[in-house]
Amino acid sequence: MDRDLDVISLKAGYVVPSPGEVIEYGRVLVRGTKIVEVGPYKAPDGGGVEIDLGDVVVIPGLINAHTHLELTDLEGKLSPPKGFAQWLRQMVAFRLDDRNGDLSHAVKRGVQLSLEAGTTTVADIAYTNDSFNILPRLPIRKRVFKEVMSMDPNSVASILEDAIRVLSGFPRENLDYVGLSPHAPYTACEKLYKGSALFSQGQDMLITTHICETEEELEFLNKGTGSLADLLGAYGFLDNWKPPGTSPVSFLKKIGALTKSPWLLAHCNYPRDEELQIIKESGSSVVYCPGSHHYFGHKRHPFPRMLKEGINVALGTDSLASNSSLSILDEMRFVTANYNEVSPRDVFEMATVRGARAVGMGDRVGALSPGLEADLAAIELPGNAGGSVLDRMLQPDARNVFTMVAGRPCYDKHGLFAEKKQ
Ligand SMILES: [Zn+2]
Structure with missing residues (x-):
């Protein structure tokens, strides 16, 4: 991974770190392959890259x-x-x-x-x-x-x-x-x-x-x-x-x-x-x-x-x-x-x-919390749907737009990461 990409701050409309927990206007901070912080949005205070994922819900991969x-x-x-x-x-x-x-x-x-x-x-x-x-x-x-x-x-x-x-x-x-x-x-x-x-x-x-x-x-x-x-x-x-x-x-x-x-x-x-x-x-x-x-x-x-x-x-x-x-x-x-x-x-x-x-990886993945692997997805929510964040995420037209595995962006539908790299 490039040196300046070692710390990535992901900003999102919602973060669902685990079932039943919803953070509105949140961020996930990733260092290397791991998650280091999950919580309400904070502007980055050090180096690294911030990616604004927009009106998405960031969930565990x-x-x-x-x-x-x-x-x-x-x-x-x-x-x-x-x-x-x-x-x-x-x-x-x-x-x-x-x-x-x-x-x-x-x-x-x-x-x-x-x-x-x-x-x-x-x-x-x-x-x-x-x-x-x-x-x-x-x-x-x-x-x-x-x-x-x-x-x-x-x-x-x-x-x-x-x-x-x-x-x-x-x-x-x-x-x-x-x-x-x-x-x-x-x-x-x-x-x-x-x-x-x-x-x-x-x-x-x-x-x-x-x-x-x-x-x-x-x-x-x-x-x-x-x-x-x-x-x-x-x-x-x-x-x-x-x-x-x-x-x-x-x-x-x-x-x-x-x-x-x-x-x-x-x-x-x-x-x-x-x-x-x-x-x-x-x-x-x-x-x-x-x-x-x-x-x-x-x-x-x-x-x-x-x-x-x-x-x-x-x-x-x-x-x-x-x-x-x-x-x-x-x-x-x-x-x-x-x-x-x-x-x-x-x-x-x-x-x-x-x-x-x-699959025998319960201590490494499946939730978003400090110390776990930075494996996550960002689901773009449909505009007019009502209901809870989970209800909206399960609507037929909600789509995954960003996937990260071990801190590395592996799918980026809108090219947000590519823009930041330039
Ligand atoms: Zn089979």
């Missing part, structure tokens, strides 16, 4: 707790699914197609779209190594999970060995964090889940998986039948597998994978009562992906009940293979419009402080 950046170029390419298994068939075909080549371009575009939308942290699930190769060079905070799949216990050792090699080659500093992701109970066998959990616990590393995403998953695990079994069986993926005869989260508990450290559980669309209890006791977080959930036509998500019962719930976009946007702000709007029982404050929490906790 949004956290996307579940996405697949390498699938960004699949936007609009898959036919609308008649069911989850049919969509999965298209994904398997994509994965098996050698012609896809290097997906770095998709990852880059996914990061660009995220930064433009005010997202400063992504939990990215990466099946190929392209994310691992390109992401350290891109200015977004990220936890990249190496995705592993196998329903054959005999192949688990070599799959884990390869995955661990990839993780060990990824920097773990500044903006970069890693993790392991056994894909889902219909693509990862007991041995793969156990091995992944053991490795992650030993490394004190967050682990994630897709779970309870469909009703078919329950039938698959209980009886080994249904559309998922038909699809995966046809590829020969299930030749060495037997159904465990249990529900998905109970399966994780039964094999001992849920002990010791919390998980990041993507979807959890159809948990049974006892599974909610297991999730709560394990201290794991759930990621609700509203756009993707809607795309598949699932029943209403039980996240309001989860929140009431003390489970941490974050928001994710999933990928553009099952959603039309990588914007957490869009997801917040969807939730606000469709779930009257949750308040704008709940929604704001899920996108910030709860998201940060879910």
